[in-house]
Amino acid sequence: MNPDPAKPGVLVIDDESQIRRLLRFTLEDAGYTVREAETGHAGLVAAAHAPPDAVILDLGLPDLPGLEVLKRLREWSPLPVLILSVFGQEGSKVAALDAGADDYLTKPFGGAELLARLRALLRRVKPAEPAGAVRFGQVEVDLMHRRVTKDGQPVKLTVKEYALLRLLVAHRDKVLTHRQILNELWGQKMEGQTHYLRVFMMRLRRKLEDEPDAPKHFQTESGIGYRLVCDAS
């Protein structure tokens, strides 16, 4: 188990020792405890032996494809998983996200980005929001009373617009794939209908963003999905 229960533990599964070392520096500085695994098998064993609070998994492992490691992990554990991939693997990123990964980072990435992702991932397993209200920018979403305000003024949203907003808020600072959102809001039959998503996202931005053409919060991840950015840091 975690040597220090106050510090969240992160398991890093990557075959590059330099990456592991740098991740360790970054994470330990931010107050995490870090364990390392060099291969997919070793990573699975380590995760089973002493479940960490989150897993950082490289998609390109020498022994097992990262996707396979993820699937085996998901057979028994809902642990938050952050995927590391290289440029040009949009397809495998989406596959990993749809297979249950919680978020991704493309190498090369910055430390601040990594920590923000990890924070969002760990928040999911925290107890529910105390007040049931979430703020981003000038927007406040009161989940309990289904009320949305911007600059203190109430904003009228349609049923679907609110459903989309609630989904994004529930997974704030985390990426949601097109498929995940469409499935959640419209059911499986609409999985390919991404234009619905684009149109609703456009409407939400017009109602809630200061500059709908340069959104700060409702961000698009090209070829993958959307992310509601609340984390200011």
Next chain:
Amino acid sequence: MPFYLPAIPGFMRRSFPRKGVPPVAPAGRGTRLLDWKEHGLSPLREYVEVLGVLVVVTVAGWFSPFSYHAYGLVYLLAVIMLCLRVGRWPVLVAAVVSAVAWDFLIIPPRLSFAVLDLEDVMILGTYFVVAIIAGQVTARIRAQEHDQRQREQRATALFHLTRALTGSRTLDEAVGAALRQADEIFGAETALLLPGGAGGLAPHAASSFRLDELERNVAECAWREARETGRYTANNPRAAALHLPLLRAGAVLGVLVLCLPVEVARTSPAQRELLAAFAAQVALLIEREQLRAASQREQLLAESDRLHRTLLDCVSHELKTPLAVLRSAAESLGRETGARRAELAGEILTAASRLDRVVANLLNQTRLESGAVKPQPDWCDARDLINAARRGLGDALAGRPVRIEIPADMPLFMADAPLMEQVLTNLLHNAVRYTPAGSALVVSAGVDEANQRVFLAVADHGPGIPAAIRGHLFQKFRRGSETQGSGLGLGLSIVRGFMLAQGGEVVAESLPGQGAKFTVYLPYTLHETVPHE
């Protein structure tokens, strides 16, 4: 030969091919240019004509009221007129026969060889000399005329060939034209055999003569021995066709096969000479094409050599510069303290993002060239793409006002979002690199209703695109300015590759006094309306 029905309107005109022979392009005047038969009369007919004329003249002389002296001149006239129609031997025969007839039948006493007096002998002598000279002169004139006619035929034939060849661009076209000309000029069926892949000879597709096993062997023989073979030659005269090797500088480039009409029993040296000249022209053509192909290969090699050299130079420069920065900055970081450390860290970040971009571009170009780019089109929002590209560029756009011009009713369109993001990133990065710091950029999008397509455009306020580089703007490893020393010259090449892969295109404009504008177009399909629910 093909023939035409005059009553058929022009557009319905067809040549009527003989069985098994592909239709041949119509000859200019509907008749072949070269007549295989000798002009003039056959020798036997010449003698018959000579005798006929003399009989008529003699019969007329028998009843004529003139003195026999005067009638001698009539004989002379007849012989000289015969000179114009018959050869020199028939003329000589005519002279002798008419002398005998004159003496035996005209000079009294008739029906007996009169004893000639001196005057008669003088007339006879003059008569012979005049007949012989006239015969010689006219024969020479006729021979000259014959030569001239053949030269003319030959010149015309070669002229037609050259004209047909200059009009053709590829070897196949030229060979086709040459063979049709041969068909036309010689009234023959022709074939051209060129060395095929398996070491043997293969007939060119445009050949009108189909070679059987025997003819093939004869052609192989002409090829091997590099001499004329087949019909009309001493070598394999039983063959149906004449096989002419195409010789250039001692090498045999192919074999021209001519199957002349069956009734042509022999060919004259002049005709053979024409055939040889024709074959030489075809050989020249093939050689020229081979040289052209060789020089094209050479050029391609040189070009790929240049590309490789540029690639090596560029890649090593582009990779090593940031690496050198990273290394020396990291070393200094170990020694330095205080404010310099932050500065060095900034240098490292800049070098890292430069390295990242170079590697991304190299990977993209490689993916394009290996056909690994398989677009997965999905509905895209122009604003999303532009924002993603701007986010990706980060500090590179620092200090640049970017104006976004997108109509409020801009529809969604089908595209591969990551590819489009890269396209916009490269266009924006390009604009930043080649325009003065601080100058504004305009990113716009819209629908080109007339052509059913959507466009995204990046315009700048820089110096525009120099005319000298417009031709190779989208070629790889070409940089906007060779002196501006950095960059791989892949950005626009990738833009073009990604746009073509998605069924779109990219257009560059340079507006005088306004700057450069790059517009990418994509086909536009309307999606169903999304309800307000």
